[in-house]
Every structure is written in C-alpha cells, then in structure tokens.
Amino acid sequence: MTAPGPNINGEVPTVLVRDDEGRDLLCFLEQLIPLDDKDYALLTPVDTPVSLFRLSEGNDPELIETIASSEPILSVADVVLQEHDLTLVRSAVTLTVNGELDEPDPEELEDEETDDDSETYELLVSFMVQEQEYGLYIPLDPFFVVARMTDGQAKLVEGEEFDQVQPRIEVELEDREL
Template sequence: MRDPGPSSSGDVPTVLVRDREGRDLLCFLEQLIPLDGEDYALLTPVDTPVSLFRLSDGDSPEPITTVASSEPILSVADVVLQEHDLTLVRSAVTLTVSGELDEPDPDELEDDEDDEDDEEMETYELLVSFMVDQQEYGLYIPLDPFFVVARMVDGQAELVEGEDFDRIQPRIEAEIEEREWPE
C-alpha cells in the first residue's frame, strides 16, 4: 500500500514493500525513476536498518547474511534491544530496529581507531553486542545510506531482487547521477 501523498505530518510519502517471503518493510519514497515505461522507486527504510555480525577476538567481524527469523540469535538480540527501549523487526530486505536511537557523533566515529585494519567495519557503527552459546554477535548500523529499489505497479511497490536488481541498478545509479549533475 502506498500513501497517496505526504502524510498528515507533512513528511515524505511512505511505501510498503514486500519480499517474496511475505515480509514487509515500510520505506520513505525518495525518488521515482522512470525506465523502460516503468516507474522504479528509490526507497529508504523508515526504521533503522541493521546488519548482524559474528564477533571473534582478533578476527574481523564476519557478516551473517542469511538468518532465519526464528533463529535463537535474533531472540537474544530482541531481549538486549528491549533493554534499550528498541525493537528488532524482521523486515523484508534487512533487519531493522524501531525506537529512538541516539544519532552517532561524527567526531566519535573519526576517533574510533579500534577497527582501523578492517575497512568494512568503518562503514558500520556497533549498536549492541551480545553472547549466544559462548559466541559473541553484534548488530551494526550502516553509516552509508541504505536504499531499497522497488517497481511501482498499480500503486503497489514490488521489491526488485536478484537478477532484476543486478540489471536495473546501474541504470538507476546513472539516472540519479544525471539528476544530481545535469549537463
């Protein structure tokens, strides 16, 4: 479902996108991009996207890209987040956290040299860490914008995934760059 326009608070319109497994993700509609007679939406999640990592002493954090929504790790993460008045949401596309998060202090991010040899971690900020079966895990917030691409069909947002995403992503990026830097 999509709001017909700005919400009652005067904010950016929102769009509900659903993945193949029936999970939803409420997003802000950032831009509509027409390509090949279809409208593609560039979206950002309303809630804060997070990534799950396995942590080991001395090793670089290892991203966990697939996790079942019933996974015990997520149940423990739920409890830890509740202690901070936050809620883990098993959304389409990514895990998200709802609730009031403190904005990261840019000065703190620049001064944090703990992960200096791990370039990937420079793009994430640790939200919480926790133990499950004597293994440490962490939920990290991406510092770069997290975008979702959907195809708009009859006012509904259909998630663009897999090969479709690989095919359309470079064209959407080119269109956005052209809009930002017109000749």
C-alpha cells in the same frame, strides 16, 4: 517523473515494500525513476536498518548475510534490544530496529581508527549465544532499497531484475545531480 520529496506539510511519502516471502518494510519514497515504461522507486527504511555480525577476538567482525527469522540468535537479540527500549523487526530486505536511537557523534566517528568493516558500521549492541559473541551494527552509509511500483504497490526488486536495473538507476541519479 521527478523526485517526490517532501509534500506541502514537509512529510516525505512512505511506501510499504514487500518481498517474495511476504515480509514488509515501511520505507520513505526518495526518488521515482521511470525505466522501460515501469516506475522504479528508490527507498530508505523508516526504521533503522541493522546487520548481524559474528564477533571473535583478534578477528574482524564477520557479516552474517542470511539468517532465518526464527533463528535463536535473533530471539536473544530481541531481549537485549528490549533492555534499551528498542524492538528488532524481521523486515523484508534487512533486519531493522524500531525505537529511539542516539545519533552518533560525527566527531567521534572521525577520530576513531577504523578497519574496513568498522568504517561503514557502528556497533549498536553485542550479546552472547552459546559461547559465541554477536553484534548488531548500524550501517553508516545510506541504506537504499529498490522497488518496482505497480498500481501504487511496491514490489521489491531482487535477483536478475535488480542486476539489470541497478546500473541504469545509478546513471539516472547521476544525470539528475548534474
């Protein structure tokens, strides 16, 4: 099967992917990759993915990898984003932001001196919670999600299955580029 790409109307198909906790993430279908009689989908979120970092003066931002969707920090982030007409969505796989975001100026990004973390992220908003500063950052690298397609439904590929298929998907994508 080949890449779906835009349809006749120029629209890229969308797929709703679900994780084990029942959370959904609406994604664009970028590629379909058949492996072992299963179809795997390479997806990109429709809304803008964001990452939460703990900020402290003099130190690099610290990525918070797991956070409960009921965490008070996210409630404060909700309020701050609403001031910018944005909405924080507690999606499958990642937090996302819904709303109109300003596109980063590529020249501005090239001119900035960057650390390892700031090379791959751009600060969207920062805020304080109980005397601790946090920031929501937008990844500058493409954010891909892998799902297994079964009867038109997308199931998030996680854990061991992801570890097994991810290198094979990368090889398949490299072969397609040649």
